[in-house]
Amino acid sequence: MSAIGPDGMTRRGVLATGAVTAAMTATNARARVTGAKSDPAAGPTPMPLTFEVNGKLVELSLDPRTTLLDALREHLRLTGTKKGCDHGQCGACTVIVNGQRINSCLSLALMHEGDAVTTIEGLGTPDDLHPMQAAFVEHDGFQCGYCTPGQICSAVSVLQEIAAGVPSHVTGDITGKIAATRAEMTERMSGNLCRCGAYANIADAMTQIAEAQS
Template sequence: MIGCGAGAAICEAYRASIPSDNSHQARNTIAAGTFALGMSKLARSAPMQTKLTINGKSHNLNADTRTTLLDALRNHLGMTGTKKGCDHGQCGACTVIVNGRRINSCLTLACMHDGNEVTTIEGLGTVDDLSPLQRAFVAHDGFQCGYCTPGQICSATAMLEEIKAGWPSHVSADLNAEIALSDAEIAERMSGNLCRCAAYPNIVEAIRTVAQGGRT
């Protein structure tokens, strides 16, 4: 958000750029500025149609262009499994999977994902048919309050696919060797997801169990 001082400085710079005479250049400069301001107001006020495929189901979203993917999911589509924590991309509670990649849904606009496939916690399993990671989190007590759990599980789901694809992390000892799932490796790959209850050891164990093909 632009503060009052910064806004005044921008306006003053714009006025200074306008020639003092009534020349053709001056009229063009003013017209261009007026058009830009008008388009800015239009962009803020006009909703935009966005088509999203969420958990295999098509949705047509009609929302303000400033609507984040997180707010679109929760407030417009009623999918409240994805949580809003910090709303600044710092905690990972809002993690979802877009086209196979995990992202912080609070940091991206919904309109940027027209035609994309989005997977939320609701799409990973059901009460009667939990995903392997969901079962492992239950078996290993990988949560306490549970608020961060949807983001943790979405992140871990995509992270395991990254490992299968051979993507190294910052702590991988050898970029060309098979990835060893040490505590440090898993912790590094999940470092974008915070747990205020500090259930990290159990989260790591749950992820390792699934990665090694264990049953829960």
């Protein structure tokens, strides 16, 4: 037997009323959509985008909701850039835009009109590795490799940030002469997560490159 509430309705009655209300709301929403002049199911009108990717001029026509990550992976087939969380939390999607690293999952592609984007494919090739890629190989800076393209793009940018004197979060140094210490580098790499835990080896690889550049 159903329990009766203070207002005299049974629990089953409350649930049934809720279900009917939800169904009516959905029906009304569908009616509003059907009555609209444009067809929302077709999505927004595609918009043009011209930008540079790995040194090549690229023209695309994209749904304005497309992220930079999806533009790279799904439209340009540059699948080296990885989708981890798709929420700006893991760094797997890191690419370099106009010299600065960004999470490409958090950025709409159309915001990059005229920009220069570098992905892992643009840093080096299997026959001609970027020094940071070679250092990751030498120091076993990866295991499964899923986070690695983002780690390497970030690592390259981090050393450029340090060389450019981007203020330190570790020492608070704003002098413009930031030392590429292990603590400095690992702090700046903290947005790039590695589920395999290759952090120590990544730091070793970065240290090698930082010392070679000093």
